[in-house]
Amino acid sequence: MRNIWTIAKREYDNYFNSPLAYVVAFSILLPMGIYFSLIMFVSSQQAMMGGPAPESAPINWLFVFLMIFLSPALTMRLLSDEARMGTLELLLTAPIRDFELVAGKWLGALMFVLALASLTLVFPLIINNFVSPGIDWMVILSSYIGMILVCAALLSIGTGISAIFTNQFAAFFVTLGLFFFLWFMVSLPANYLQQGGDVLNYLSLSTHFSQSMNNGTINLGDVVYYLSLIALGLFAGTTAVEIRRWR
Amino acid sequence: MIKVSGLTKDYGARRAISNLSFDAQQGEIVGFLGPNGAGKTTTMRILTGYMPPTDGEAIVAGYDVVEESLEVRKRVGYLPETVPLYTDMVVFDYLKFMGELRKIPNVDARVDEVLDMVGLIDRADGFIGNLSKGMRQRIGLAQALLHRPEVLILDEPTIGLDPGQVVEVRELIREIGKERTVLLSTHLLNEAQNICDRVLIINKGKIVAEDTTENLQARLIGAERVIIRVRGEADDLASAIKQVKGVQGVETKQDGSVEFEFASGKDVRPEVAKQVINSGYDLIELRPLGMSLEEIFLELTGSDNKKK
Numbered sequence: 001m002r003n004i005w006t007i008a009k010r011e012y013d014n015y016f017n018s019p020l021a022y023v024v025a026f027s028i029l030l031p032m033g034i035y036f037s038l039i040m041f042v043s044s045q046q047a048m049m050g051g052p053a054p055e056s057a058p059i060n061w062l063f064v065f066l067m068i069f070l071s072p073a074l075t076m077r078l079l080s081d082e083a084r085m086g087t088l089e090l091l092l093t094a095p096i097r098d099f100e101l102v103a104g105k106w107l108g109a110l111m112f113v114l115a116l117a118s119l120t121l122v123f124p125l126i127i128n129n130f131v132s133p134g135i136d137w138m139v140i141l142s143s144y145i146g147m148i149l150v151c152a153a154l155l156s157i158g159t160g161i162s163a164i165f166t167n168q169f170a171a172f173f174v175t176l177g178l179f180f181f182l183w184f185m186v187s188l189p190a191n192y193l194q195q196g197g198d199v200l201n202y203l204s205l206s207t208h209f210s211q212s213m214n215n216g217t218i219n220l221g222d223v224v225y226y227l228s229l230i231a232l233g234l235f236a237g238t239t240a241v242e243i244r245r246w247r
Numbered sequence: 248m249i250k251v252s253g254l255t256k257d258y259g260a261r262r263a264i265s266n267l268s269f270d271a272q273q274g275e276i277v278g279f280l281g282p283n284g285a286g287k288t289t290t291m292r293i294l295t296g297y298m299p300p301t302d303g304e305a306i307v308a309g310y311d312v313v314e315e316s317l318e319v320r321k322r323v324g325y326l327p328e329t330v331p332l333y334t335d336m337v338v339f340d341y342l343k344f345m346g347e348l349r350k351i352p353n354v355d356a357r358v359d360e361v362l363d364m365v366g367l368i369d370r371a372d373g374f375i376g377n378l379s380k381g382m383r384q385r386i387g388l389a390q391a392l393l394h395r396p397e398v399l400i401l402d403e404p405t406i407g408l409d410p411g412q413v414v415e416v417r418e419l420i421r422e423i424g425k426e427r428t429v430l431l432s433t434h435l436l437n438e439a440q441n442i443c444d445r446v447l448i449i450n451k452g453k454i455v456a457e458d459t460t461e462n463l464q465a466r467l468i469g470a471e472r473v474i475i476r477v478r479g480e481a482d483d484l485a486s487a488i489k490q491v492k493g494v495q496g497v498e499t500k501q502d503g504s505v506e507f508e509f510a511s512g513k514d515v516r517p518e519v520a521k522q523v524i525n526s527g528y529d530l531i532e533l534r535p536l537g538m539s540l541e542e543i544f545l546e547l548t549g550s551d552n553k554k555k
Contacts, residue, residue, distance in 0.1 A: 006347045017335055086331030090390070093295040093327075094348045095320040245298045247258075 003096040007104025011078070012111045024070045025116055028063065035062050036123050040130075053131045056124040057214050060143045063120055064150050064209055067113070068183050071151065072175035074112065075158025077168040078105040079237065083244065084166050092245065102237035106152075106159040113151045117144065139216035146213025149226035150205065154179060156233030163240035179205070248273050248398055248428035249294065253303035256289050263289040264452040266303070271445075273397075276424035278443030279432035280544065286452040287432040288328055291400050294430070295325040308397045321349070324396035328403050328432075330387040334376035338367065341375060342389060349394040361389040364419065380407040388416065392423070399423060401431040405438060417442050436544055448544060472496075473516060476504045476532035477523065487526040491518045506536065 015021035036059055043054035079102070082088040091101055124140045158175045165171040187204035190197035201207055208222040249271040256263045264286035271277040279287050293300045294307055296316040305312045308322035333341055339358060346354040362368045365385040370378065375386060384407050391399060404420065405413045420429060421442050433439055439446050440460045448456040477484060485499045488507055493515040496508040509515045516533060523530050 002350070003348060006344065010344050014335070085333075086327065086329045087333060088331075089292075089297055089327045089329075090325075090331055090345070091348075093297050093320055093323070093325045094345065095317050096348055097317070 001100075003100040004104040004107060007091075007096070007101060008107035008111060011105055011108025014108070015074075015112045020073060021112060024073055028066045028070055028116060029119065031066060032059060032062055032120060032123070035059060036126075040126075044130075054127050056127055056135070056140060057143060059120065059123050060147050061210055061214055063117065064147055064214075067151050067154055068179045068205075069176065071109075071113070071154045072158050072172045072179065074109050075106075075155055075162050075175060076172035077162065078109060078159050079163040079241070080165045080168045080171045084168070088241075088244070092241070098241040098245075099234070099238045102159060102163060102234055102241060105162075106156050106234060106237070109155045109159065110148075110152055113155065114148065117147060117151070136216070142216045142218050143214045145218065146209045146222075149213070149223065150209050153205070153226045153229035153233070156230040157236075158233070160233040160236035160240065163237040163244075248275075248308055249277075249430060250306040251290075251294070251303070252305075254290065254293065254300050254305055255302040256286075256293060256298075257301045262452055264449075267449075267452070267454060269447055269454060269457060271428050271430055273428055274425055275445065276420065276429040276431070276443050278439035278446040279430060279449060280434070280436065280439050280446055281432075281449035282434070285449045287449060288402055290449075291325070291402050291430070291432060294319075294398075295323050295400055296320045297325075321394075322397045324391035324394065324399045326387045326391045326401045326404055328406075330383050332375045332383055332386060334374070336375055337371075338362070338373055338375055338378070338386060339371040341386070342393060345390050346393050351394055357393065361392050364392065365389045366415065381409055381412050384408055385412070385416070388419070397427055399427055399429045399431075401429065403433060404431055405433070405435070413438075471510075471514075472506060472508045472536040473519070474504055474506050474532065474534050474536050475519070475523065475530070478529035478531050481505065481528065483526070484523070484528060487522055487528075488519055491515055491522050494519065504532075 039054050039058060043051065046052065079088070082091060092098070121144075124135060124137075128135050157178065158171075161175045161178070162168070162171040165174070182203070182205040184206075187201045187207065190200040193200070202225070208225050212219055212222050249269075251270065252268045254267040255265050267286070267290060269277075279290070281287050289298075292298050294305055294312060296312050296319045299313050307319045310318040310322070312319050336344070339362075342358040342361065343354055346358060351357050359368065359371070362371055365388055367382060367385055367389070370382065375383065378386065384404070388401070388404060391401065399420075401420070405416050408416060417438070420431065423429060424442070424444075431443070443460065445457070445459050447454055475484070475488065481499075481503045484505050485497050488494055488505060489497050493509050493513050494507050495510075496506075498506045500506060507519070516535075520530060520533055523533075
């Protein structure tokens with residue numbers, strides 16, 4: 001476990017040395033800020049005519065939505081760059097298990113995303129000031145748990161794919177393509193199918209978040225779905241590293 | 248400390264090393280010598296637990312490299328040939344990171360200690376990316392020494408260093424080799440001659456010779472050849488030398504120098520020197536032409552190439 005933490009800590013620090021992480025942070029925080037201002041503006045107009053209070057759910061949804069496009073940039077070089085630079089040889093001859101290496105890389109990326117997510121807590125805090133009698137913090141908690149689970153799953157899959165490639169851009173595009181498929185496309189044919197539509201809906205990344213946890217309902221099924229994706233990504237990454245040894 | 252038997256590694260259809268067997272004791276520096284692509288790096292990668300062998304067995308520091316890979320890796324210090332480093336990291340942070348992975352107690356103090364050993368303590372706060380190739384090489388060496396490994400495996404440790412640093416690094420390796428086992432690969436034959444107690448010559452994945460450098464020379468030549476030069480005319484030099492007991496094969500060369508041989512172990516050079524001086528010549532050079540490791544190396548590895 002200590003090895004995972006050592007790897008994660010270095011990876012986390014490393015993000016702050018690279019311009020890419022700032023670009024990702026900028027590309028996620030700027031649209032969210034703009035979106036938040038719009039929501040606040042529109043609701044303040046509507047509130048004068050007795051409209052509903054502003055909600056933070058759409059903002060959290062945007063965070064997850066942007067992560068589909070930006071998380072591949074965070075994970076693309078995690079292991080592929082180690083293989084390209086040859087530093088993988090150092091890590092694979094250090095007394096750490098292959099799983100600890102992959103899990104550490106993933107955790108480092110997750111810590112960076114958690115840091116970004118914690119910045120977005122200002123939005124519900126601001127809303128809380130304008131709404132009486134305050135917002136339901138349990139809904140916010142559920143929404144954030146969902147956000148973190150989705151991001152953890154995305155980063156895990158990204159880490160796994162990064163372990164397969166030596167070229168970080170290959171890893172980026174494969175990861176992006178897979179996320180695009182899992183988020184938008186996998187449930188598209190569900191409505192046209194007589195049977196099996198439920199399975200496709202279940203596989204979709206978005207349904208488990210936007211229709212449940214983001215609105216305050218935590219289902220065991222949704223949590224299990226994301227946890228299995230995390231396990232799958234880490235397993236794929238570990239296997240890819242092991243295969244690298246054999247080649 | 249290192250015991251290898253029947254080690255074989257295939258990359259697809261190509262056999263990189265075949266049925267390799269050797270061992271290395273504690274306090275011994277073993278040189279691994281061979282042309283490019285002979286299988287040196289492959290062997291080292293197997294011994295460090297980086298990749299498993301196709302067949303055969305390797306015991307390092309008492310543990311099997313396949314079955315107990317983690318235990319082996321705890322006890323081995325490894326400097327890979329390419330010296331991979333995180334170029335965007337600060338020297339100190341990098342070594343600290345590697346030290347933490349190896350769970351070294353008091354890691355900060357130990358990092359300072361090894362940086363001092365490799366003479367880079369004043370660069371501790373600099374980025375690795377800004378260091379010269381020789382400095383990076385020494386950072387790699389520092390990394391390999393960090394956890395006081397029982398076995399040190401160094402792939403071309405002095406490549407890219409300037410002559411002064413080469414001497415320093417060799418001194419360092421010799422120092423370490425007194426208590427620990429060092430296996431180093433090199434293509435510099437004089438390096439092997441200089442620091443290794445024993446040399447393994449490997450070619451096309453097979454060990455073609457294994458012995459101390461002195462024995463290798465003795466075994467291959469049987470007799471030692473010496474060149475003699477004197478100032479001025481040397482008309483009768485050859486006949487003067489011939490009178491010394493034990494001298495064979497005296498030959499006068501175009502430039503006036505004289506070469507002769509004596510059987511290994513029966514050094515007649517002092518007698519020859521006296522004879523030359525007593526005959527009234529000014530001796531300016533008396534130098535063994537002994538077969539260098541280069542020649543041994545070519546002799547052992549070259550026969551294959553000639554067949555092609």
